Amino acid sequence: MTQFIGVIGYPLKHSVSPDFQQAALDYYKLDIRYEAWEVKAADLSSAINRLRQPQNLGANITVPYKETTLRLIDEVDDFASLVGAVNTVVNRHGKLLGFNTDAHGFIKALRDDANFEPENKRAVILGAGGAARAVGFALLEEKLSSLIIANRTLAKAESLAGLLAKHAANNKISAEIAAVPWQSSKVTKAVENCQLIVNCTSLGMRGSSYEEESPLASDLIPKDALVYDLVYNPSETPLLRMAQKAGASTIGGLSMLVYQGAASFKLWTGREAPLDIMFSAAKQALTKIGG
Numbered sequence: 001m002t003q004f005i006g007v008i009g010y011p012l013k014h015s016v017s018p019d020f021q022q023a024a025l026d027y028y029k030l031d032i033r034y035e036a037w038e039v040k041a042a043d044l045s046s047a048i049n050r051l052r053q054p055q056n057l058g059a060n061i062t063v064p065y066k067e068t069t070l071r072l073i074d075e076v077d078d079f080a081s082l083v084g085a086v087n088t089v090v091n092r093h094g095k096l097l098g099f100n101t102d103a104h105g106f107i108k109a110l111r112d113d114a115n116f117e118p119e120n121k122r123a124v125i126l127g128a129g130g131a132a133r134a135v136g137f138a139l140l141e142e143k144l145s146s147l148i149i150a151n152r153t154l155a156k157a158e159s160l161a162g163l164l165a166k167h168a169a170n171n172k173i174s175a176e177i178a179a180v181p182w183q184s185s186k187v188t189k190a191v192e193n194c195q196l197i198v199n200c201t202s203l204g205m206r207g208s209s210y211e212e213e214s215p216l217a218s219d220l221i222p223k224d225a226l227v228y229d230l231v232y233n234p235s236e237t238p239l240l241r242m243a244q245k246a247g248a249s250t251i252g253g254l255s256m257l258v259y260q261g262a263a264s265f266k267l268w269t270g271r272e273a274p275l276d277i278m279f280s281a282a283k284q285a286l287t288k289i290g291g
């Protein structure tokens with residue numbers, strides 16, 4: 001019996017997950033199809049329920065359903081509950097289990113590809129949506145000394161900073177955590193003093209109305225900082241160009257994408273993901289859609 005995995009989101013036309021996940025499944029010659037399941041909000045709960053059928057192994061969940069899905073499944077892993085978002089669902093004999101592999105992907109790329117050890121470092125997170133939440137909790141668990149969140153909607157940055165501060169207090173993690181207004185002098189100061197800048201906004205994303213925009217100008221970026229853009233299409237975003245101009249180190253979002261997918265692959269199949277194959281399939285798919 002052919003089995004199925006899919007990515008559930010809306011819209012899905014730019015997702016490269018089907019390309020690199022299918023390449024990994026084919027590498028092991030598994031009779032499993034990984035499909036793009038574009039689902040409208042009104043149909044989400046029935047789409048999630050369908051995952052209980054025996055031919056379905058599970059799904060990736062992407063924008064805008066990572067938070068809603070948490071309430072539609074049977075069990076949520078501790079880290080996914082903490083982040084408040086699920087990006088991977090596994091069907092275990094009709095029972096749906098939820099995980100969040102985004103944070104794992106982010107930290108693995110940070111360590112292995114950017115060679116950055118987060119402990120005791122100061123970071124600035126740009127954005128306060130779902131991606132920023134996963135990054136914020138991941139960094140806190142890695143014992144950063146300072147985490148400053150800047151977001152266009154200040155209230156969302158404040159709410160994320162509040163959640164992170166509560167988690168830090170409950171777990172005896174001592175870190176400076178603060179929210180600052182978008183493009184304010186407080187951001188400038190925080191950026192000046194940090195070693196890691198992470199863009200979790202959609203600025204610079206291909207196909208958006210702000211694909212030419214960088215959240216920071218090059219003269220603000222310290223040359224000894226690492227600038228990490230979660231945007232993976234294009235591979236060289238306006239922010240990464242600014243960072244290069246400033247002499248800073250850079251990393252784009254592709255490795256996080258592949259590593260989160262690799263962790264999901266292991267949850268569904270129990271096998272180690274063939275990373276090289278996934279990377280080359282993801283790059284090829286991005287070239288096709290203009291990345």
Ligand code: ATR
Nearest residue numbers: 127128129130131132151152153156200201202210
């Ligand atoms: P994701 O799950 O990818 O994080 P999201 O939850 O929609 O997606 O979050 C998008 C982030 O990009 C938010 O921080 C958003 O800022 P607001 O909270 O103010 O909406 C940020 N963002 C989107 N468009 C932006 C823009 N034009 N300028 C600045 N920030 C922007």
